[in-house]
Amino acid sequence: MLAGGRLWVADRLGWLAWIDITTGKRTEVDSGFPKGDTIVDSGQSLFVGSDGSLWALDQPAQVVSQLDLTDGTVIASYQLKYRPSNMVATATDLIFVNYYDDRVTVLPRSALEPAG
DSSP, rough: OOEEEEEEOTTTTTTTEEEEETTTTTEEESSSSSSTTTTOSSSOEEEEEESEEEEEETTTTTTEEEEEETOOOEEEEEEEOOOOSEEEEEESEEEEEEETTTTTEEEEEGGGGGOO
C-alpha cells in the first residue's frame, strides 16, 4: 500500500515494513501486533483511506487499527463484533464487508480507542 510517500508491506505473521520508493531501502517497524500469529486469512491486511490514512486489519482477532505513517505504530484501534473480510476507509467511517454472511458494517472513525 502506498501511503505517506512510502510503500507499506505486511505479511500474514504480523511483520510490517516500509520501503522508500526513491532508494528502495526497506525499514522494518514494530506494528504492535503479536509476531507469529496469523493476522490475515485470504484477504489483505493493509488498507489506505481516502484521506491517505493507513489501516491494519487483523481478521482472526477482529481488530482494526489506524497506523502512524511515520513509524507504523498503532494510533487507535477498535474491537469488531463480526469478523471482517475486507474494508474501506473514508474520511469519517470504516466500512467492513464480511463475505461469510454478506454482512456490511459501518463504524464511525470517532469510535476508535486511542492506543496506550
